[in-house]
Amino acid sequence: MRDRPGFADAVADRVWRAFWKNKGHPLSLLTGLVRESFGAGPIPTALVAQEDDTFIGTVSIIACDEATRPQYTPWVAALWVEPDYRRRGIGAALVEKAAALAFGAGAERVYLLSGPNRRLFYERLGWSVLETTDDGMFILSREA
Template sequence: MTNAFTISDLRQRPEFFDAVSDRIWRAWWQPRGYPASSISHRLRDNINPAPIPFALVAHDEDKFLGTASAIAHDLAERPQFTPWVAAVWVDPAHRGLRVGAALVDRAAGDCFALGMTRVYLCARPARSGFYGRLGWTAIEHGVGTDDLTVWSKAAAAAV
């Protein structure tokens, strides 16, 4: 593959729905015993007309590379924060090519374009290098039973 890729809203490229659903399920929900159907059901919310939630897909023409979403709530311990960038995934064969960085930047940028002044995400400490490089600020550590770090990024005008 070339290093060229496109990021699309899943609503514009619904043919990637099954790939997005499959990766989210395998990465985060299959290990907890959830059926694949429960994730595809939830993902349907991301292709409704409401601005948030939304899902993005990174692709090289018709080849799936990765995905990220923006959702209203992600962390039960922090209901006051919204929206969240979540479910960031790049297929292993395409990692290290800045696809993940582009997905996270685009998800945050789309939230800012919708008028949000700040976006959040939560991740395990092992992902700190990734989000720190992308200009996010860690605002809390050790949250919840998964020991998550909460990250935040402000829209340029709100810094």
């Protein structure tokens, strides 16, 4: 996204709609979080999938996605693929790129949070369940 800053609004909008809106958080919160990915990096970094000038999807690598587990870092988070582009391997490619970026930045292990409905998707990509959170989410991890 550092190379294509014009996609920042789409990233904030989609991630807000998918994960934050129904918890009562304003879009401006996401706009601010997404802006953090314009720093020097490598963490946080937002990746964008694009076709010409069309936004297709996004994923981020962030320091912490689960406040109760500050010992775990970094995390792959905020994965989103536009509905018309799903089931073509783009989500898997974004997760792979994000993990590779984290490992390239020196991480030995990378983490992500998944609901029960996405657990299998990540397990097929080589991730393993590490723990379950109190609210029924799965923490999965992958080693370099």
